[in-house]
Amino acid sequence: MATEYGQGYAHRSEPHHRLPAALRAPVEGRSLREFGYVLLGLPIATVLFSWTVTMLALGAGLLVTFLGIPVLAAALAGCRGFGVLERARARRLLGLEVADPEPLRPRRPGVAAWTVALLKSGASWRHALYALVLFPWAVFAFSVALTFWTCGWALLTYPLWFWVFPAYAGEGGLQLYGDAHHSVYLDNPFEISVTALVGLVFTLVTPWLVRALTTVDGLLVRGLLGRSPLSARVEELESDRGTVVDTAAADLRRIERDLHDGAQARLVGLAMDLGLAKEKLREDPDTAAAMVEEAHGEVKLALQELRDLARGIHPAVLTDRGLDAALSAVASRCTVPVKVTVDLPARPAEAIEGIAYFTVSELLQNISKHSGARTAAVDVWRTADRLMLQVTDDGVGGADASRGSGLAGLTARLDAVDGVLLVDSPAGGPTRVIAELPWRG
Template sequence: MHLVTGAVVGLFGGTAIFALVLLGVGGFVTVVLPIVAAGTLLVVSAGLTVVQRSRHTAFLGATWPEGPFAQPVTFAPRALLALVRSPRTWRQLSYHLIAGCYGLLAASIAIAAWTMGPAMIFAPLLGRDTGLELRHWILCGMGIVLTIAAPWITQGLAALDGLLARVLLGTSRTEALELRVSDLAASRTSTVDAADAERRRIERDLHDGAQQRLTSLAMNLGIARATLDDLPEGGARAIAEAHEEAKQVLTDLRDLVRGLHPAVLEDRGLDAALSAVAARSPIPVRLRVDMDRRVARDVEAVAYFVVSEALTNVARHSEAEHAAVEVDLEDGELRLRIADDGRGGADSKGGTGLQGLSDRVRSVDGSFRVTSPLGGPTVIEVELPCAS
């Protein structure tokens, strides 16, 4: 059945494609006719590809990757030009043209093997003429051999057809790698989005739960500290220490919540969020942000955390007196430059968090470079791709 259906589909498809090619070439003196013929040719080819793939799956158990051959065909000149330039388009057309001839030939051979072989076995019964008796027995022997070989002949022809289909209707190694990269990119984007959503949930829970209760506790301790004058010295000291500890824990929790996902970044954008980071820095920071629009949320988050962590590293490790942050959005890239006048010698393996920053940047296909000679200065340069 595989070869018989292949003959029918191949003959129809090959004839249709050949006719459309002749129509397009014959009407080349016009402008519209070749475009219509080319569009129709691609539509017919795509439909035949679906039919042929289904046939190979049904009879031979072939499997096909998702992706390129499922793309819709439009009659827009630019889209048609892109399809014409695609190697897979020509592979499809090649298979359908080959199938028009091979399918009919293979089906004819298979049918002949299954019908003529058994018929030739009965050749000795056709006559008793002694002059023809030997020839009849030879035909009988050939019929037996042909009947026995018919399954192998059919399988061989079908296997050859399957090989042609895998090569011409399947995906090349390059296309398979492109599909794999696309799948990995989609998976990574999903993972980043899930992590961002989880950070938001934790930030919301901490802000609405633990932070509110700690605020209430600190206020109550402050009221007790201010109003209870008749406590023993030890009791008053314990309340004062508890009050100070509660305020410190509340400050730490606010910093943690801000670090998970700052509300100002969501509400007012990267410029305002980085201004807040620079204002909190224990060393003076000169900030310049040149952006004419907001970028994708995940890119904004990466840029914010890179600058925030880099300034934290400057304050903790560099012994710098000044730092500068420059942010520019141009040519579809968000470019960050963080520099300080510290002692230098920053190393991504030295426990300063630079490897973590590099990992964050790579999560959005960005580039991360550190220049930090001994004696300084230290310069971090980051480029984050942004869709326009």
């Protein structure tokens, strides 16, 4: 696998703001979108709550007859439809990406099978629970957000509109307190200024309060309308199984190609040379001897190719002596001087040990071919229940796993066993690649 070096990351510079975040938050697009999300939440929650309660109550009441089952299924189907709307609203206004829940999988075509699938789906009932929980929360969030927002802006702009009271109401200003004997109006410059300052505080606090409210909304959407952790884990395992199968198939194709183009072709040529030498043995012993000597050299090359092929499948030194000796052997074949440090209290599982060996082998091969490095280092250690690998070099950098290079293949291979590959390779170097694998000793 080849990894492209020498191409740096494209860094996107953050926009420069003259005002700090606390001052620009009230007029930022994000704050306005979050406030809009809260305002829309109440009417949507009202409709969704009414639909869910009505249909579930009707379906439960009709369960004494056969009609209750399709009514309950219709209620859940409607909740799932609202779920699509809610995920789209969260994505558009909150920037929250939530995966669609697991799809319905009826065992056979037909309305009855779909009805049963709806009633048996945990995702459908989570959507119904979302409808019941969202309504009281939406009432609370709407009331708090709208109260703080309107009061903040009204008080902040009070110096601009306080003249309405003396002009049209016959009063000096906004009445703060009043009874049969006393009345307090905000009508002098000091009180008007203090009112505006209080409004400024409310205005500055409101976006962060609304953000906290929408954080709870995001948790509700993600937890009840998204894919369940178990379903997501099953899908991940299915993907990992496909990766393992594809990797194994690719390895088999590589072995077949190496055998066909390498050792097999050499052995066929060797058999032909020995046949010719046999025919020449009586007529021209000297020529036959030379041909046998040449064939002997071909045998040595064929054996070396078979040893290399066997080492590529699973090296004997790894099985016999573990990662320390195996990685030292790999490092000795690298074109760059490599310092190997292995600090392991014991040996991990054979499968994990093999993946660690081939990961380091690929990375050192990439260093030899593409990095332009003068030195490299390999460090292996254990942290809790994880096996950690780190490969560094002082080359030109620019390695990026997102470009479909060899690092992408390593990432997929490690993902298949719940591993992680992290690449830090700025343009100009140095490059550091960290691989994390489960120990499974």
